[in-house]
Amino acid sequence: MLVQKSIKVVTRGRGTHEITDTIQEIVGGAGIANGLCQVFVHHTSASLMLCENADPAVLTDLETIMARIAPDGDPEYRHTAEGPDDMAAHMRSVLTQTGLSIPVTGQRCDLGTWQGVYLWEHRYEGHQRRITVSVLGE
Amino acid sequence: MLVQKSIKVVTRGRGTHEITDTIQEIVGGAGIANGLCQVFVHHTSASLMLCENADPAVLTDLETIMARIAPDGDPEYRHTAEGPDDMAAHMRSVLTQTGLSIPVTGQRCDLGTWQGVYLWEHRYEGHQRRITVSVLGE
Amino acid sequence: MLVQKSIKVVTRGRGTHEITDTIQEIVGGAGIANGLCQVFVHHTSASLMLCENADPAVLTDLETIMARIAPDGDPEYRHTAEGPDDMAAHMRSVLTQTGLSIPVTGQRCDLGTWQGVYLWEHRYEGHQRRITVSVLGE
Numbered sequence: 183m184l185v186q187k188s189i190k191v192v193t194r195g196r197g198t199h200e201i202t203d204t205i206q207e208i209v210g211g212a213g214i215a216n217g218l219c220q221v222f223v224h225h226t227s228a229s230l231m232l233c234e235n236a237d238p239a240v241l242t243d244l245e246t247i248m249a250r251i252a253p254d255g256d257p258e259y260r261h262t263a264e265g266p267d268d269m270a271a272h273m274r275s276v277l278t279q280t281g282l283s284i285p286v287t288g289q290r291c292d293l294g295t296w297q298g299v300y301l302w303e304h305r306y307e308g309h310q311r312r313i314t315v316s317v318l319g320e
Numbered sequence: 321m322l323v324q325k326s327i328k329v330v331t332r333g334r335g336t337h338e339i340t341d342t343i344q345e346i347v348g349g350a351g352i353a354n355g356l357c358q359v360f361v362h363h364t365s366a367s368l369m370l371c372e373n374a375d376p377a378v379l380t381d382l383e384t385i386m387a388r389i390a391p392d393g394d395p396e397y398r399h400t401a402e403g404p405d406d407m408a409a410h411m412r413s414v415l416t417q418t419g420l421s422i423p424v425t426g427q428r429c430d431l432g433t434w435q436g437v438y439l440w441e442h443r444y445e446g447h448q449r450r451i452t453v454s455v456l457g458e
Numbered sequence: 459m460l461v462q463k464s465i466k467v468v469t470r471g472r473g474t475h476e477i478t479d480t481i482q483e484i485v486g487g488a489g490i491a492n493g494l495c496q497v498f499v500h501h502t503s504a505s506l507m508l509c510e511n512a513d514p515a516v517l518t519d520l521e522t523i524m525a526r527i528a529p530d531g532d533p534e535y536r537h538t539a540e541g542p543d544d545m546a547a548h549m550r551s552v553l554t555q556t557g558l559s560i561p562v563t564g565q566r567c568d569l570g571t572w573q574g575v576y577l578w579e580h581r582y583e584g585h586q587r588r589i590t591v592s593v594l595g596e
Contacts, residue, residue, distance in 0.1 A: 224570030
């Protein structure tokens with residue numbers, strides 16, 4: 183069995199947006215007891231991740247480290263037409279995930295105690311981001 | 321068809337733990353000839369990777385580079401309550417994989433000659449890590 | 459339903475090779491309307507990514523950043539027998555993807571407007587790289 187649903191998430195600019203509840207709702211309504219849930223973001227300057235969802239400082243620190251690894255406005259960048267955050271956004275996306283697969287057990291994504299599903303907007307400005315959730319199983 | 325199995329891996333602190341044989345055993349016993357195997361770790365401070373399993377120096381070098389990208393005890397971290405390795409562990413997890421999908425052919429994960437499946441413990445202390453293996457196919 | 463196909467891609471040395479059309483052809487011929495497409499590379503020194511496919515400067519800039527994160531010929535590397543690019547190649551592979559899962563809708567990978575599927579060769583010399591495409595669905 184397969185259930186697929188597309189959703190839109192409106193971001194408020196660079197930063198993380200937890201979407202765990204939305205994903206669990208879709209999986210809960212899919213009528214699939216056991217299988218896999220795949221979450222996919224249809225963009226190259228936003229990405230997905232599983233991260234600790236207890237202490238918000240974790241998300242701040244992720245930004246701190248990411249800003250060093252894939253700096254904004256690096257003088258060596260050639261892809262600069264869309265602003266200093268654009269090339270950094272592509273690199274951040276390549277280093278994280280465009281898709282996440284999570285086991286489904288008992289009609290729920292079987293996440294660990296501290297695992298939250300996040301959409302990570304990498305552009306300075308907010309965007310409408312399309313995400314597709316596919317649930318496969320029995 | 322779907323077969324799901326959860327296993328526990330006890331780590332000995334930071335470092336890699338090869339789990340290729342365990343994964344192949346589960347896939348071999350699943351009774352699924354062809355399809356996909358998905359391996360998922362239910363934690364945010366340990367992760368999964370596929371890496372060369374011939375020369376152990378590769379794993380040492382991975383630690384060397386990772387320690388520069390996501391340093392322990394960075395003075396800018398705010399998430400520090402659980403020790404200098406905790407925030408670094410979350411970042412390491414975000415930069416690698418929480419889940420791996422591998423094609424199944426002839427009742428085996430069709431890994432390349434040098435590909436091993438590794439659990440990467442990112443905390444200094446050993447932990448019991450839960451991993452779920454899902455095999456989908458026919 | 460499941461359709462699996464293995465392909466070989468001959469690379470010309472370090473750099474990206476777009477394989478979007480090849481993947482779409484396989485998915486188009488699989489006779490599966492909706493589901494998931496999983497692309498897997500059977501190597502530890504080449505990887506896969508989804509990236510913007512409009513401006514080739516993005517791909518140049520990815521190389522620039524990657525060369526800093528996972529430098530060639532680092533004096534601390536111990537895995538050096540196969541040349542200065544070998545250990546860097548393993549690290550680049552670990553930081554990007556060995557496998558990509560993409561939703562299939564209407565017999566096509568449902569990629570975003572700017573998303574291209576790339577094989578990223580990390581060794582200096584060209585190689586023949588094996589990739590398996592699995593299409594699961596109904």
